Amino acid sequence: MKLLAALLLILAFTGVAWGADTSASFSRGRYLTRVGDCRACHTEPGRAAFSGGRPIETPFGVIYTPNITPDAQTGIGKWTFADFYRAMHNGIDDDGDYLYPAFPFPSYTNLTRQDVKAIWDYLRSVEPVHRKNRPNTLRWPYSMRSAMRVWRALYFDPHTFKPDPNASPMLNRGAYLVRGLAHCGACHSPRNGWGAVRQEYALAGGTVPIDGWYAPNITPNPSTGIGGWSAQALSNFLSTGRSERGAALGPMRDVVQSSLQYLTDSDLAAIVAYVQSLPAQGPTLKVAHTAPAATPNHQIPGAALYHKHCSGCHGDDGHAKHDYYPDLRNNSIVLAANPTNLVLMILQGGFEAATDAHPYPYSMPPFGFKLSDKEVAKIANFVRRNWDRRLVPQIAPQQVEPLR
């Protein structure tokens, strides 16, 4: 018995060391799976990780993500690595059926075989969950997978990322992550009528198929993109969901929480450097500043509503008394040419990202059921035009209603 206890003690320690040793490739796979954010789409909230069933509402109907746990009957337990690589690289499943591009294989095709193998090894290690896949409810003709043949001929080119010999290793790493595993363009690039990313406008902004959130231009356009962001602000935003230029909202908050907060410092720096190096997309809006306020603040339309509902946290001048509430001045979400995210935030409220850096986030109340469309538009216009005095487009109450 004593021997057993001693042996256990030794094993308990060596076991940990051994675990750390052989888990190098395992933790690399886990890291890459996080950067790819596989779990976010392949998990229905409240259900077992990677067991699928999360509805993705596309313009063509609803796609339910499949179970990718190693369960033999309902997951990918019977798949081989060759099957998995074909799915990731070519967008074709183990039966030879074409996958829909809601699964971002047009981005994942960039991945090296070695990285796909590490992800595969990690996914083989997760708890197998017996859960049947739910059939998609796509409308005809999109329900015919064979139609994907045409789509693929037009819009898909299987290829592995080729580093640019003229760019630094850091920029190449950033490009590999942004265009490949992190699949930023799946949301931040506009799509055409057939759901294909318009490569000529890569990362110029797009609509996310979740409640209509807008994924803004992340090229260095000074007025609609990240042109005015410092590297530090971008890095804070991606790793904690908070920055002096605004907080991560909606689906981006979830991406920060489940994926980007885990980026290594070097991968984070590479992503920031890469997006800052991109050619600016989209028209540069004239950021005309109006003359300083001739009328006192409280006479501007929306001022009374702002002071009633918002200033308690955000301050009379949009600058919060405490640094835990976002500054509304020079805030990218407030000043965005596309006002969708500002309106959605006022309507829905919510908590900021819960990350290791900020595990207990602050929150904003939902105002959707308290305020009319007109009141929401008034407040939004007040915060957009009052302090920064920029001529950003006015928001009409008619733009609020569809976002409810």
Next chain:
Amino acid sequence: MISSRSIRSLRRILPGILIVAATAFAIPAFAGPANPPPDHHGMKIRLAACATCHGKRGQGGAGTTAGVYPRLADQPAGYLYKQLLRFKSARRTGIPPVKIMHHLLINLPAPYLQLIAAYYAAESPPFPPAAPRDQARWEEGRKLVQHGVPSEGIEACTSCHGSDLQGQPPSVPALAGQYARYLTIQFEHWAQGARHDPLHEHIAETLTTPQIQAMSHYLASLRPAANSTRKAE
């Protein structure tokens, strides 16, 4: 010599040891001094999103839709935590304000939900004055609550929620002083399948609307006794 039996038992408990060892190593990452959990006041500032309907101290009943939003204060933390998890996973749904709960909670990890539950469980703001009593309804409600309907297999509420109807830790909620409108809506939710619990579904399907309203009227009129000891348990 190590017997094959020792090895077998070793195999059985090794994963446990590894988990314990891994946890021991993992704890500093979560509980390090960099991110201590917020104190009670810190939680209050963080929960602005909740206060708009439930009040800063979880007293509930806010605004023009008085009584729709429940009192959270004084509830057992275990009950509140369980409900937060159900809202988060959309297992508990219902009228539009309930759907907002899902939106609000969807990104919050379990340890934070536990802190939120503990925050409201620790609060004990004063109750609002009771609504004017409708004696006949109150008496009907009292009978149903105190005795149930044995012929229909409905037990007295007191048999689980406590003789003083102030709930039973860890997870049976207090009913005394809860808003009547909120209580009535819950039975509608059980009847519609928006909340799930066979016992309450049976009550919701068996009793008439006036009976449920009478129970709610009675329960809302109750106030905890000054010497209540439930919270100390």
